[in-house]
Amino acid sequence: MTTKLSLATLKDVSGTASVPSYDRGSLKAGIVHFGVGNFHRAHQAIYLDDLFNLGRDHDWAIVGAGVLPSDAAMRDKLAGQDFLTTVVEQDNNRSGARVTGAMIDYLAPGNAAATIAALADPAIRIVSLTITEGGYFINPASGVFDPTHPAIAADAADPGAPKTVFGLILAGLKARRDKGIAPYTVMSCDNIPGNGEVTHAAVSGLARLSDPDLADWVDASVAFPNGMVDRITPATGPREIGIVADEYGIADAWPVFCEEFKQWVLEDNFPQGRPALEEVAVQFVADVAPYEHMKIRILNGGHAAIAYPAALLDIHFVHEAMEDADIRAFLAKLECEEIIPVIPPVPDTDLNDYFALIEHRFSNPKIGDTIPRLAQDGSNRQPKFILPSTADRLSRGEDVVGLALVSALWCHYLAGKTDSGKAISFNDPNIDRIHAAALAARDNPAAFLELKEIFGSVADSDLFRRRFADALQTLQRDGTRATLKRYLEGNLAN
Structure with missing residues (x-):
């Protein structure tokens, strides 16, 4: 028997899942969050809960x-x-469910006036x-805001009826x-180097297209702290909904599964105040960049590295790849x-120990993280997670096999x-563009x-x-596993 999740049934589900100890009715909004996906609900919302x-x-509740x-949907x-x-939350040796209540409302898409009114609330x-x-x-290659994107141009032409996050x-x-x-x-929680600076560039860059005075005010008055976020959070599907129903007796239309580990490192730049997140293990630092480099290149770069050989070998789950x-x-x-x-040094961190932790996290069979999730959106992820390391090695005259x-x-x-x-x-x-380039590379690797x-x-x-041509031609001729073995043996580079 399952119990439909709601405020009225919190007591009923408390036997199988931890539930908020606070009165949800006591919460008042302090944050508007764009992008209410699985990661947000397993990360920022958890810290606030x-x-x-x-x-x-x-x-400081979330809208x-x-x-x-x-x-x-x-x-x-x-x-x-x-x-x-x-x-x-699932570790190798433990699983546990909790119900979170940090979000108290959700503004529907398509109603710009209602969203702007909420944002204007003091x-x-x-x-x-x-x-x-x-x-x-x-x-993707330069990391510079693109003011010519059609969606940005549309918001610049009609700033009173915005349709993008940055327009709103x-x-x-x-x-x-x-x-x-x-x-x-304005606080970005995405895996982008200098995510606060990137967000600032987007907001200010959009303003400059239609209202330079507003852009100047944004530059002078609005804070955009950088931050590093980390928690492996797979997509939700029938499997996850079924587990929550069968093992915890909760009918949740969109539960979230995640690893036990989580990390959040933030610059303390919040002129209008902030919740006391240091009380729940958020790290506030003067410079997030070293932590960003470490996480984005070792963890996200590691995900990008294993995604494609695993996909080519018909491996579905990340732990199976490991x-x-x-x-x-x-x-x-x-x-x-x-x-x-x-990777530059990170305060109080041994990078080899950090990688050992990443190996352990990738190997967690409980999470059910999938290779298709890691393989998606490569045109945005490769330039952020892999190619910066490539560029750094090339600038130092080092090999990139x-x-x-x-x-x-x-x-x-x-x-x-x-x-x-x-x-x-x-x-x-x-x-469409990258698939065509990959097909052309079958005859001419340089086309890609x-x-x-x-x-x-x-x-x-x-x-x-x-190096790219050698690797691609070896893959095409001998297949993925043989190419991996040649690399491991030190025989891939000619």
Whole structure:
């Protein structure tokens, strides 16, 4: 028997899941969050739920905000259970469920006026975002805001009826400025180097297209703290919904599964105040960059490295990829020989110990994280997670055999078939262009490197071009496993 999750049934589900110790009715909104996906509900919302359970800062509850039409489904499901979420935390030796209540409302997509009104409320002091790496309208190769993107151009032409996250944020800021209300802090929670700076560039860059004075005010008055976020959170499907129902007796329309580990490192730049997140283990530091480099290159880069060989070998789950001796050894050799050596020191952190933790986390069989999730959106993830390490090594005159192999594996994957001949289903906003380039690379490897918006100056390196071509031709001729073995034996580079 299952119990439908709601405020009215919290007592009923408390036998199998921990539930909020605070009165949800005591919460007041202090944050508007764009991008209410699984990661947000397993990360930022968890930290706030922990804080509220301590009896602290009940005026910092979350109001979700939808932008895309697809957000309506999430909003409807969460509204049907009073915006509660079942979060199942899973370690190798432990699983446990909790119900979180940090979100108290969710603004439906398509109603810009209602969202702008909420943003103009003086009670809202932070606006946060989890909109994925590809949601910031930046050139993948340069990391620079792209003011020519059609969605940005449309918001610039009609700033009173914005349709993008940044158009809405800017309209809210303008409303506050016009009313003499102090601006909120804008806090990115996405895996992007310098995510606060990138967000600032998007908001200010959009403003400059239609209202330079507003852009100047944003530059002078609005805080955009950088932050590093970390928690492995797979997608939700029938499997996860079924586990919550069968093992915990809870009917949750969109539960979240995640690993037990979580981390959040933030610059303490919140002029209008912030919740006391240091009470629940958020690290506040003067400079987030070292932590970002470590996490994005070792963890996210590691995910990108194993995604494509695993996909080509028809491996579905991440922990199964780590059980494959060749893939695990490939990851270790790549990280220890090419990625970790170009990462700057991180305070009070041994990078080799950090990588050992990553190996352990990737190997967790309880989470059910999937290779298709890691393989999606490569056109945005490769330039952020892999190619910066490549560029750093090339600038130092160092070899890139393993990193070039990662790029070649991505190209080989994009050709469309696994080594066994199965068709690959893609999930990438730029798939038409990159798939065509991958097909052209079957005869001419350099054709793939003509994706300059992805590879940037890396593609100009003769060494990289040679290493990439060698790896891709070996993959095409001998297959994924034989190529991995050649790399592990030190025989891939000619």
